[in-house]
Amino acid sequence: MYDYLIVGAGLFGSVFAYEATKRGKKCIVIDRRNHVGGNVYTENIEGINVHKYGAHIFHTNNKKIWDYVNSFTEFNRYTNSPVANYKGEIYNLPFNMNTFNKLWGVITPQEAKNMIEEQKKEAGIAEPNNLEEQAISLVGTDIYEKLVKGYTEKQWGRSAKELPSFIIKRLPVRFTYDNNYFNDKYQGIPIGGYNVIIEKMLKGVDVQLNTDFFANRDELEGKAKKIVFTGMIDEFYDYQFGQLDYRSLKFENEVLDIENYQGNAVVNYTDRETAYTRVIEHKHFEFGTQEKTVITKEYPKEWEKGDEPYYPINDNRNNQIYAKYKELAEKEDNIIFGGRLATYKYYDMHQVIGAALVAVDREFSV
Numbered sequence: 001m002y003d004y005l006i007v008g009a010g011l012f013g014s015v016f017a018y019e020a021t022k023r024g025k026k027c028i029v030i031d032r033r034n035h036v037g038g039n040v041y042t043e044n045i046e047g048i049n050v051h052k053y054g055a056h057i058f059h060t061n062n063k064k065i066w067d068y069v070n071s072f073t074e075f076n077r078y079t080n081s082p083v084a085n086y087k088g089e090i091y092n093l094p095f096n097m098n099t100f101n102k103l104w105g106v107i108t109p110q111e112a113k114n115m116i117e118e119q120k121k122e123a124g125i126a127e128p129n130n131l132e133e134q135a136i137s138l139v140g141t142d143i144y145e146k147l148v149k150g151y152t153e154k155q156w157g158r159s160a161k162e163l164p165s166f167i168i169k170r171l172p173v174r175f176t177y178d179n180n181y182f183n184d185k186y187q188g189i190p191i192g193g194y195n196v197i198i199e200k201m202l203k204g205v206d207v208q209l210n211t212d213f214f215a216n217r218d219e220l221e222g223k224a225k226k227i228v229f230t231g232m233i234d235e236f237y238d239y240q241f242g243q244l245d246y247r248s249l250k251f252e253n254e255v256l257d258i259e260n261y262q263g264n265a266v267v268n269y270t271d272r273e274t275a276y277t278r279v280i281e282h283k284h285f286e287f288g289t290q291e292k293t294v295i296t297k298e299y300p301k302e303w304e305k306g307d308e309p310y311y312p313i314n315d316n317r318n319n320q321i322y323a324k325y326k327e328l329a330e331k332e333d334n335i336i337f338g339g340r341l342a343t344y345k346y347y348d349m350h351q352v353i354g355a356a357l358v359a360v361d362r363e364f365s366v
């Protein structure tokens with residue numbers, strides 16, 4: 001008999017398994033996929049760690065979490081500085097003095113501020129009624145037209161005029177020549193890839209892959225005293241309050257017989273016509289010098305049952321459904337729900353590790 005059956009070998013499940021095992025508990029981890037790691041898994045293609053479920057850059061302000069992940073492996077100095085390609089024109093992201101200089105030829109922060117203010121005033125939007133008006137009222141028309149509109153419309157599959165304004169509360173604008181996308185103190189990519197961390201966490205833990213909890217629920221539930229569940233909470237409760245919605249993505253990988261395709265790990269395509277939103281060139285996450293390169297085109301798509309559920313859609317309807325499932329979950333004595341799918345929440349990696357460590361504290365601090 002195991003102490004814990006952990007459903008899902010992603011970051012939440014792996015951190016929990018590692019910490020529980022350290023405390024002398026016996027764990028079994030199952031995953032419906034044929035590999036561990038959940039969405040941080042990387043696949044080795046041509047000697048390059050390919051981020052199979054989307055680009056993953058670790059960043060945090062939390063020293064405790066940073067030290068925790070570094071205790072499994074060292075991180076490199078990768079700094080995320082994506083660029084935008086708008087119909088062949090290249091701009092730095094996030095919006096900063098390099099972007100403004102390229103857009104308008106301005107040199108000083110005051111000139112850039114004046115330009116944005118002028119455009120906001122010209123648009124004359126007092127009460128934004130939709131995402132387009134909201135974005136223009138925040139950053140003016142030029143940035144909106146070239147760098148926000150097409151990308152956002154592709155992401156959501158709808159015109160910006162039909163999208164609610166609350167989706168964009170803020171658009172970060174930086175009046176320094178700083179292309180670092182994140183404001184966090186710590187950032188990087190684990191040397192050797194995320195798999196190294198997961199494998200170390202799961203060392204000595206029984207792992208069963210290609211195993212769907214729901215295909216054999218009774219037998220699996222009988223294997224352990226408690227369950228840690230990191231799958232979809234609506235599926236756990238047999239969709240009794242309805243199905244939660246997600247936004248999904250389609251990834252297309254290409255191996256190219258050249259050393260360097262785009263000179264950067266992440267390039268956003270911000271026009272409406274190009275069907276994909278981003279092209280990832282994976283070797284640049286690790287300063288790779290392999291002869292070939294692997295790129296991934298990322299296409300946003302409507303989620304249908306069976307697709308990977310990537311981003312929860314936390315609108316009123318879905319949040320209300322989730323609240324009902326959460327109420328049931330809180331009444332369970334022997335089941336711990338955790339991670340992005342069981343809590344219907346977008347988590348960055350540092351946040352999901354933090355949440356798993358909180359769950360561990362709660363479970364073992366008696």
Ligand code: FDA
Pocket residue numbers: 007008009010011012013030031032033037038039040053054055056057058059211212213214230231232249310311338339340341347348349350352
């Ligand atoms: P995760 O989904 O990783 O693991 C859950 C596991 O449970 C999966 O392996 C699944 O197969 C398994 N499972 C589900 N149902 C099951 C069942 N019924 N039976 C058996 N197994 C089951 N974060 C960040 O910090 N920086 C970044 O750059 C990015 N980038 C990024 C890009 C994209 C496209 C996405 C969608 C997300 C990111 N993230 C990110 C977020 C990051 O992916 C996230 O924080 C963690 O992967 C969440 O780990 P979990 O363990 O919660 O879920």
